[in-house]
Ligand SMILES: O=P(O)(O)OC[C@H]1O[C@H](OP(=O)(O)OP(=O)(O)O)[C@H](O)[C@@H]1O
Ligand SMILES: O=c1cc[nH]c(=O)[nH]1
């Protein structure tokens with residue numbers, strides 16, 4: 001059963017509100033994205049397992065709690081997920097990095113009679129660590145809108161044998177969360193804000209606007 005965690009941390013709430021400011025600078029957007037990502041990753045890593053191992057401490061040999069699983073892999077979804085990478089690495093500096101490149105095709109948009117929006121996705125890059133079947137994966141993407149990109153990227157991870165997957169989003173729409181829950185009921189999801197809905201173009205309301213453009217400084 002999918003576990004969905006929506007952060008109730010006051011710093012997360014405050015920082016997401018700052019991210020929504022219309023005229024936010026690229027510098028502030030980048031900084032806040034990494035700060036919120038680190039806070040979400042604190043929750044997402046809580047289920048990592050530890051066991052007591054012998055260490056040589058200054059005061060002698062002791063048993064001390066240490067992680068007893070392989071380094072996780074972080075999976076930023078290109079482009080916008082790259083904006084979360086440094087924040088996640090601040091907690092997991094030894095993490096492996098796997099890359100998935102996906103792009104929504106705004107010209108390939110379908111609106112059904114009940115108002116549901118789906119958008120075609122182009123996959124242009126896949127470079128996963130080769131022992132991903134033995135590692136926990138943390139998928140990083142600021143936005144969960146229709147859910148198409150998250151579903152496609154998690155399908156790629158599973159097809160490579162990855163069995164323990166968490167996905168981290170700054171802002172999610174209920175439509176995307178529902179689609180992701182249905183497609184991948186076995187993953188864990190960590191969200192800073194569950195917003196109201198997506199509009200007819202597949203953008204989250206109130207949302208952040210185009211997160212990729214804001215992180216890469218390519219907003220027209
Ligand atoms: O849930 P979905 O409807 O799939 O939308 C979310 C996706 O859209 C954005 O990427 P985009 O395709 O704009 O690419 P970019 O990150 O390169 O800007 C965002 O970063 C997600 O990956
Ligand atoms: O609202 C949205 C939806 C998808 N991608 C974004 O960057 N923003």
Ligand SMILES: [Mg+2]
Pocket residue numbers: 080210211212213
């Ligand atoms: Mg974009």
